[in-house]
Amino acid sequence: MESSYPQPLVMVDIALFTIRDKRLSLILTRRKEPPFEGLLALPGGFVHVQEDADTEAAARRVIRGKIGFDAPYLEQLFTFSGVARDPRGWSVSVVYYALVPWALLERNASVELCPVEALPSLPFDHQQIVAKAMERLRGKATYSSLPAFLLPGEFTMNDLHGIYQQTIGARLDKASFRHKILEQDIIEEIPRRFRTGAHRPAQLYRLSSKALTAFERKI
């Protein structure tokens, strides 16, 4: 019977992004077991066929174990596989990427955060995984509401503008950005809520939908 073939190891790994101090960063984990014990790596683990309904459930379990709650945005990225990527044997890693607002993580002293432009050398094929995740993030940022999931529930137009510039990695005109975003209906004003500070108060907005929304054209 076919299913009696020797089966590969099946795991999930997570690229968990946040923005702290205007820098796109990844949450890493220090490995407690071999192989690569003691090194920083992407959070991950084997699929538990007894408790996980599917690999997405396994990914959510890993994320909850790491940060204590579900990520507001979670999406399958790519599946990495092969005989060479893990010294324990032929393996399949179904990789997810997730976005979490820094505001939700601030209390969590235990997370190891690392800006993506200053990552240490990562074990397994995690370097490749990160590259692919950033490519996806950058790609989707140009035509969807994706970067908004890096912000907390309430944010100003300038917060949003900044986070799009961070993820896309380019300067965007303030007025054009505002027009484009407003006509896409991805966010809505929170009536009579303003962020006050040293200067003119700024209107607060929230996402109109909890789901990812694609633009009709790019920003």
Next chain:
Amino acid sequence: MESSYPQPLVMVDIALFTIRDKRLSLILTRRKEPPFEGLLALPGGFVHVQEDADTEAAARRVIRGKIGFDAPYLEQLFTFSGVARDPRGWSVSVVYYALVPWALLERNASVELCPVEALPSLPFDHQQIVAKAMERLRGKATYSSLPAFLLPGEFTMNDLHGIYQQTIGARLDKASFRHKILEQDIIEEIPRRFRTGAHRPAQLYRLSSKALTAFERKI
């Protein structure tokens, strides 16, 4: 040790597209073994850890077994998983989609071809897989050279125009299409090669690159 967890079954499945008689179609296979013996399904099979370097190699092996040669275009689509999708147990299917020109398949009497708008009811979660593959195909068609991989090495501008309309599922203006495609440099004229017929001969073109090329904007 972690890796002694019971492991899921790992397989690959392939959505193999071609265009015959101007209709986007899938190559299906009649299952020779249980479960679902006798039904039409997507070609696929278990990963063979002894012979496959990774899941993409497994996908290529399945494709060669089905059509006798490699598909000109092959890309990972998505990984489907879970306890419920296969009666044999908790499984992971790394799904690939491939594009093959009909001209290469014509000789191959054995393939079962089915237009995507007239598919039979498919076993496992293959219905979902097909839906996702078509979504990807349609999505990429609007901003890349993807549909060109459904054509043989030499084609006319009208062939290309038709195949884009098929995959996108909408009418495209002839002149605008021509301008757009030519300025993207994804194809090049084959010098002094024309397709002759009953009427004015048409310039023949070929892809400039064997790789997928994204447009700067959409068609």
Next chain:
DNA sequence: TGAATAGTGTCTTTAAGACACTATTCA
């Protein structure tokens, strides 16, 4: 009132689509 941030109006450039036109072949 001036510094700092918030928010708007308008012009230019460029892409996409509509559509009518010309070109070449063969029956």
Next chain:
DNA sequence: TGAATAGTGTCTTAAAGACACTATTCA
């Protein structure tokens, strides 16, 4: 010459980007 397919020119619409302008707050 007319039917059929191949290929082009040009106008309209709309989006993106540049940039200068006005608005509101506090020190």
